Amino acid sequence: QVQLVESGGGLVQAGGSLRLSCAASGRTFNMYVMGWFRQAPGKEREFVAAISGSGGITRYADSVKGRFTISKDNAKNTLYLQMNNLKPEDTSVFYCAQSGLGISPIKSRYDYWGQGTQVTVSS
Numbered sequence: 001q002v003q004l005v006e007s008g009g010g011l012v013q014a015g016g017s018l019r020l021s022c023a024a025s026g027r028t029f030n031m032y033v034m035g036w037f038r039q040a041p042g043k044e045r046e047f048v049a050a051i052s053g054s055g056g057i058t059r060y061a062d063s064v065k066g067r068f069t070i071s072k073d074n075a076k077n078t079l080y081l082q083m084n085n086l087k088p089e090d091t092s093v094f095y096c097a098q099s100g101l102g103i104s105p106i107k108s109r110y111d112y113w114g115q116g117t118q119v120t121v122s123s
Contacts, residue, residue, distance in 0.1 A: 002026035002112040004096050009117030016086050016121070022079040022096030022114055030054060030074040033099040035110055036081045038092035038119075045095070047105035049081065059103055064090075086121045093118050 008020040022034070035050035049060045049070035058070050069082040079096055094117050097110035 002098060004098060004112055004114035006094065006096050006114045006117040009094060009119045011120045011122065012086055014086060014088055014121055014123050017082070017084045018086065018119060020081040020083065020094055020096075020117060020119075022081075024077045024079065024096075024098065026112075027098070029072075029077040033101065033103050033110075034070075034072060034079045035097045035099065035104075036070060036079075036094060037097060037107065037110075038090075038094045039116075040089075040092040045107060047107070048094070050099075050103045050105065051079070052103050057103055059105065061105065083119070086119075088121045088123045091119060091121050 003025045005023045030053050036048040037045050038048050039045040047061050051058050051070045055072050067085045071080045096114045098112040099110040101109045
């Protein structure tokens, strides 16, 4: 059974940084694409970033390019999202997800999801 557990969310001032983690279990971690999505109140869940199984390929939403960095430690079965220069509009619940398909920003291509971690950025 696949389990994804996010951590690292919290309250931070605009311009600050946070690092999210997602601990994965249940499938061979380095064989699967991992992604981060976020959902703000009243909005659709949206793509943030994704990384290939090996970690060699990454993809970002335009809104976070240059500020967020996705990475993974296959030895620790853990996915990360380093978030710098946070803005109030980044306030969301952040979810990690796992896909058996190719790297993609499309939610439906991800078959397992974590429970989410809240990130709140104050102005």
